[in-house]
Amino acid sequence: MYIYDQYDQKLVDERVEQYRDQTQRYLDGQISEEAFLPLRLQNGLYVQRLAPMLRIAVPYGLMSSRQVRKIANISRTFDKGYVHFTTRQNIQLNWPVLEEVPDILAELASVEMHAIQTSGNCIRNTTTDQFAGVANDEIEDPRPWCEIIRQWSTIHPEFAFLPRKFKIAVCGSEEDRAAFLLHDIGIQIVKNDNGETGFHIYAGGGLGRTPVIASSIREFLPKEHLLTYLDAILRVYNRFGNRDNKYKARIKILVRAWTPAVFAERVEAEWEHLKNGPATLNGDEIERVKSFFTAPDYQSIDDAFVDAQLQSLATEHKAFSRWLDRNVRAQKQAGYASVTLSLKPAGVAPGDVTDRQLDTIADLADRFSFGEIRTTHNQNIVLADVLKSELFALWQLAKPAGLATPNIGTINDMICCPGGDYCSLANAKSIPVAEAIQRKFDDLDYVYDLGDLELNISGCMNACGHHHIGHIGILGVDKKGEEWYQIQLGGSANKNAALAKVLGRSLSRDAVVDSIEKLLDVYVENRLDQESFLNTYQRIGIEKFKERVYAPAS
Amino acid sequence: MHQLPNECPKQYLKDGVVIDNQWQLLGADIDSLPAGDILVPVAYWQANHQQLTEHSGKVGVWVDGHEQVEEFAGSIATVPVIAINFPKFVDGRGFSLARLLRERYGYIGEIRAMGDIIRDQLFLMQRCGFNAFQFASEIDLAAASKSLNDFSDSYQVAVDQPEPLFKRLR
Numbered sequence: 194m195y196i197y198d199q200y201d202q203k204l205v206d207e208r209v210e211q212y213r214d215q216t217q218r219y220l221d222g223q224i225s226e227e228a229f230l231p232l233r234l235q236n237g238l239y240v241q242r243l244a245p246m247l248r249i250a251v252p253y254g255l256m257s258s259r260q261v262r263k264i265a266n267i268s269r270t271f272d273k274g275y276v277h278f279t280t281r282q283n284i285q286l287n288w289p290v291l292e293e294v295p296d297i298l299a300e301l302a303s304v305e306m307h308a309i310q311t312s313g314n315c316i317r318n319t320t321t322d323q324f325a326g327v328a329n330d331e332i333e334d335p336r337p338w339c340e341i342i343r344q345w346s347t348i349h350p351e352f353a354f355l356p357r358k359f360k361i362a363v364c365g366s367e368e369d370r371a372a373f374l375l376h377d378i379g380i381q382i383v384k385n386d387n388g389e390t391g392f393h394i395y396a397g398g399g400l401g402r403t404p405v406i407a408s409s410i411r412e413f414l415p416k417e418h419l420l421t422y423l424d425a426i427l428r429v430y431n432r433f434g435n436r437d438n439k440y441k442a443r444i445k446i447l448v449r450a451w452t453p454a455v456f457a458e459r460v461e462a463e464w465e466h467l468k469n470g471p472a473t474l475n476g477d478e479i480e481r482v483k484s485f486f487t488a489p490d491y492q493s494i495d496d497a498f499v500d501a502q503l504q505s506l507a508t509e510h511k512a513f514s515r516w517l518d519r520n521v522r523a524q525k526q527a528g529y530a531s532v533t534l535s536l537k538p539a540g541v542a543p544g545d546v547t548d549r550q551l552d553t554i555a556d557l558a559d560r561f562s563f564g565e566i567r568t569t570h571n572q573n574i575v576l577a578d579v580l581k582s583e584l585f586a587l588w589q590l591a592k593p594a595g596l597a598t599p600n601i602g603t604i605n606d607m608i609c610c611p612g613g614d615y616c617s618l619a620n621a622k623s624i625p626v627a628e629a630i631q632r633k634f635d636d637l638d639y640v641y642d643l644g645d646l647e648l649n650i651s652g653c654m655n656a657c658g659h660h661h662i663g664h665i666g667i668l669g670v671d672k673k674g675e676e677w678y679q680i681q682l683g684g685s686a687n688k689n690a691a692l693a694k695v696l697g698r699s700l701s702r703d704a705v706v707d708s709i710e711k712l713l714d715v716y717v718e719n720r721l722d723q724e725s726f727l728n729t730y731q732r733i734g735i736e737k738f739k740e741r742v743y744a745p746a747s
Numbered sequence: 748m749h750q751l752p753n754e755c756p757k758q759y760l761k762d763g764v765v766i767d768n769q770w771q772l773l774g775a776d777i778d779s780l781p782a783g784d785i786l787v788p789v790a791y792w793q794a795n796h797q798q799l800t801e802h803s804g805k806v807g808v809w810v811d812g813h814e815q816v817e818e819f820a821g822s823i824a825t826v827p828v829i830a831i832n833f834p835k836f837v838d839g840r841g842f843s844l845a846r847l848l849r850e851r852y853g854y855i856g857e858i859r860a861m862g863d864i865i866r867d868q869l870f871l872m873q874r875c876g877f878n879a880f881q882f883a884s885e886i887d888l889a890a891a892s893k894s895l896n897d898f899s900d901s902y903q904v905a906v907d908q909p910e911p912l913f914k915r916l917r
Contacts, residue, residue, distance in 0.1 A: 200900060200912060211897045215867060228865045231837055314837070344902045344912075350874035351846055351905070354839025420911075431843050432813075466851060471911060472904040478913040 194255050194565060195340045195485040197305045204347070205302040208309055212236045213295035220292065235315055235353065237308030238294055241617050247286040247294060248311040249301060253321045253339035253363075254282035254568040258555035261566050263304040265551035271297050276551070278536060278544040280608055280659060281360070282320050282568040283311055287615060309347055314355045316346035316427070321363045322370040323569040326486060327524035327531055327577045333382045333390055335365030337482040338419065341474070345420050352427045356434035357442035359427070360399070372570060372686040374398050375662060377444045378426060379407045380419075390416045396426060396456065397448030400656035404692045405445040408453035410460060417474045418464075424472065425464035429456070489563040489578055494528020499581040506585050515599040515637065516588055530581050532561075534574040534591060535598040535606065539631035542624045543609040544572035553594040561587050571608055573601065604646045604713075605631050608659050612652030612669065613676065619652030621669025621676035626650055626705055633706045643713060646726045649684070662686040664727045665712060666693045667705065678705050682712070682738060683730050694735055697743050711741045755786075758888055759881040761857065763895055765888045768881070770828070772809065772861075786830050789819045796822065809861070812841030820852045829854065830881070833862040842875045849876035849906045866891035870898060876906035 197205075212232070219229045237248040249264070256264075264284060268276050271293055277285040289297060301307055310317055319342045321335045322328060342361060346352075352359075362373040365382040373379035379395035392414045398407025414422050426444075435441045448456045507514035522531045534554065537543045546554070554574055558566045561583055562576035569575055574596075579587060591597040600606050607630065610616065612623030627650055634640055649663030653670075660666030666681035677699040684693030700708055713726075715738050720729045730738070755772045758765050769784045777791060784804040792799060792808045799806045807828030810819065823829060829848060831841040841860065848854040859879035860872050869880060873895055882891070902912045 198917070200916060203899060204902075207898045211867075224865075224867075228836065228867070232867055314839075347902060348871075348898065349903055350871045350901065351842045352839070353868075353871055354837050354842065428843050431839055436838060436840075470904070471909055471914065475914065478917065481913070481917060 194257060194336075195252075195482070201344075202302075202305070205305070205307045205309070208236075208307060208348070209295060209298045209302050212298060216291070216295050231313050231354070233291075233294075234313035235310055236294070236298065237311040238289075238291070239312060240291075241287075241615055244288045245291050245294075246615070247289045247297060247308060248279070249284040249286070249306060249308050250311050250318050251283050251306075251568050252343045253319055253325070253336055254323055254570075255336065256566045256568065257304075258558040258564040258566065260304045260306055261551050261555040261558070263300060263306070265548040265555070267297055267300050268548045268551070270300075274548045275545055276548075277542070277611065278546070278568050278572045278574070280570050280572060280610075280657065281318055282323075282570055283318055284568070285611075287611075312358070314357050314359075315353050316349060316355075316359045316361065319343055319346070319361045319363065320371055320376075320570060322366055323567045323575045324370060324522065324524070324531055324577065325365060325567075326488070327526065327529070328366050328368075328370075329523065329525045330367035331365055331525070332367070332384060333365050334483075334486055335363040335371075335382060336486045337479070338365075338380070338382070338392075339363050340482050340485070341419065341478070342423070345423065345472075349427075351424075352431055355427075355431055356436045357439060357444075359430070359444065361423075369686070369688045369690075370570075372659075372662065372690070374407045374688070374690040375400055375404075375659075375686060376407065377430075378423070383413065385413055392416065392419060394422065394426075396460075397445040397453065398690075399443050399445045400659060400661050401443065402440055402654045402656070403443075403445065404656065404661040405449065406690045406692065407445075408448060408456075410448075410453060410457035416479065418468060419474060420472045421467040421470055422460075422464055425460050425467055429459050429463050433459075488526075491526050491529065491578070492580070494580070494582075496527040496581075499528055503581055503584065510585075512592075512599070513585060513588055515641070516597055517584070518641070519599045519601045519603065520597070521584060524577065526578070528581055529578050530584060531575055531577040532579050532584070532587060532591075533569070533601045534576065534596040535600055536573050536596075537600060537606050537631070538595055538598040539605070539635060540628060541595075542611070542614075543607055543627055546574075550594055550596060553590070553596065557587060557590060557596075571606060573606070599637070600640065602645045602647075603640045604634055604643055604648050604665075604709075605640060606647075607631075608647070608649040608663070610651050610657035612650070612658075616652060616657075618655055619669060620654075620671035621652050621678065621702075623650045623652040623658060623667075623669060626667060626669075626678065626702060629702075629706045630709060633710065643716070644723075644725055647684075647686075648709075659686070660684070661692045662690065663693060664725075664730070665709065670699050672699065676702060678702060680705070680708060680712075680742070682735055683727065685727060696735065697739055708742045712738050715741050756881060756883075756885055758885075759859070759879060760888050760892055761859075761879040763892055765892070770807065772830075786828065789814065789823065792826070793819060793822050807857070810844070812838055812844055814844070816844055816847045816852070820848070820854075824852075824854070826856060828857040828859055828879075830859040830861050831877070833860060833864050836863045836865050836868065842871065845872070845876040846906060866894045869894040870896070874901065874903075874905040874907050 395407035613619040651658035662684040681693035809830035861881040
C-alpha cells in the first residue's frame, strides 16, 4: 500500500496544527459558528443528534494492521470503544469530544491517516473495488489512480468551497463493485486498441433526493491527462453549479440541465486550456505510485491440492462450508482467496465493530493477509491474499470474535445508515429495522436459498443507506411526526445500474418485516431455476409484489 | 446590479503586510467621482472607460465572484487592482475567477479578496492568485496573516507554484 514520504507526512501534520489553532480560536469565540462549520466539516467533524461524529478517511478502503490498531486505540481512549464503517469505505467515531478532536487527528497523523475532506462541500474520499489487485476480472489495479486522485484532491486550492459535496469512484474491473455510475464522477479504467490504459469518464451520478445514473462524457481519456481533465470538470462545476438551493446543487443537476452532451462540450472547452499543462502526469510519477501497489510475496501453490483439502474440511464442518460459500472469494492468484469478515451479525448495527474486534482484525491481517485490510462500501472488511490452506485456521479465529457470520451477499448483509438513533437529518430509525429483519430471517437454509439479495435501508431521502440501489430498498419517511417506511424494488448498483421503483404507500415499522416476507414469498413462488430476486423482479414486474403486500387481510 | 459589499476598512493585507487602505469603494449608483483612488464596478469601468482615464487618482475595478471573466477580461488589463467580492465566504466561485485572471489572462496587478472572507481561506486564496485581502470588519490583520503560511507545500499546480509536487520533489 502507499507509504507517505516526508511531503505527505508534513502535509497531514500541518493540517492537524491548522485545525488545532482553528478549534482554539473557535473555543475562544474568535470564529463564529457559521465560519467554523465548513472548517470542522472538512476535518470530518459533524455535530449530530447526540454528540459530534468524526469521520476518518480510509483512502479507497485500504488500511494496514498498524492503522487498524491505532483506530482501536483511539476508540478506547477518546470514544466508547466501538466504531462504524461507512458506505464510503470510511470510519466514524460516534462520541468524540470537540475539544479533543485535534488530539485524535494528531494520533491519526502518526500512522499516516487523516480526516481531511471527509465531509463538507469539497472533494471527498475516492472509493473503489474492495477486491482491487486480486479480482479475476481486473483490467488494471485502480488503487494507484485512486492515490493519484487523493493527492490531487487533498487541500485543492480552488475546490474547497464547491456548491455541494463531490464524490469520485474508480472501477478497474469488468464487474462493477464500486457503484461508480452513482458518483459525481465515475472513472472506468479501459484499454484502447493499442492496449494503452485510459479512462472512460462519467459524470453526474449520485443518490440523495434525486438519484441519477451518471452519463458518459468522454469515452477515452489517455492516462496522463487524468488530473487536468478532472480540474476541468471541477472548474466547470465550481463556476456554474447551482448555489441557490442545496437540493439542486450537485453536479447531476447541472449535467441534466445542460444535457450531458453540452456539459461534455463545456468540459472539453475548459480542458483545451489545461491539456498538456504542468499538471499533466508523467511516466515517472505513475510508476512511482504504482510501485506501492505491487503484488505481495506469493508462494507457488498447487491449487488442485489445496482445493481438495478445503473440500474435505467443508464436508466435515457444515458451518465452515457455509462460510466458504458466502464469505470467501476466489482471486486471480492460484492458491489464494479473499475473505470477507462480516460486520453484520444479528443484533449489531450494520458496520459497527468494537475496539477488541479491531485488534482481532489487525491480528488476522498480520497472520493471514500481509498486514493489509480493506473496507467495503457494503460496510464489511476484506482480507485479501489469504492462503487457501489457511482459510480454516482463519475461520476458527474469526468465529469467536463475531466476524465470521456467513451472510455476505444475503438479505442479512444489508447496507444501513446510522438513522434516527444517531443522525439529526433522519426521519426514521434504520438500525432497529435492520435488526428486526435479521431476527426474522435467521434460518440460514432459507436465507441461502434466497441467494444474492441486496437490501438497503436509509433513514431519510439523503440516501446514505443507498436505498435507491437495493434490490429491496427501505426508506424512512416522516408522516405527521411518525416514522413510516417506504419500500422500493429493483435497484442495482452494477454496470447495468438501475434505480429502484416505489412499491406503494409507506408502512408502519411493525408492517415492514411482514411485507419483506411477502415480497420474498412472491419471489420464491415465481422464480425460474437459479434466478435471483432481482432477475425475477425484472422479468415479472412490480405488480405481483404490490398486490401481495397491499392485499386486504383475509 | 451590484450591491456595495462593505465600506473599505482602514487597513488591509497586501503581499503579507498590513497597509493603510487608500481606496474608496463605489457602488452601482455613481453620481460623481470622489477624488483619490477608487474601486468601481467592472460594468461601470467598461461603460465609462474614457472618462475614468482622466480621473486624478488610481482606478481599480471590483466584481462579484460569480461574474464571468470572459465578459470583462478584455477591458481590464491595465487596471492596477481587481477586487473580487465574496457575498458569502462559502461561495467558492471567486477562487476560480482569480486563477483564470492570473493563469489564462496573465493579469499581473493586485487581486484583492473582499467581502465575507475568513482568515482560514487565506492560504488557499493566495494559491489561487489573490495577493490582497480586505476583511468586512476590522480584525487583527497581523494575526490573520499567519494563515497565509498554514502549509509549507502543496500537491497541486496553482498560481503560486506552477509545477506539481511530483515534478519538483519526487
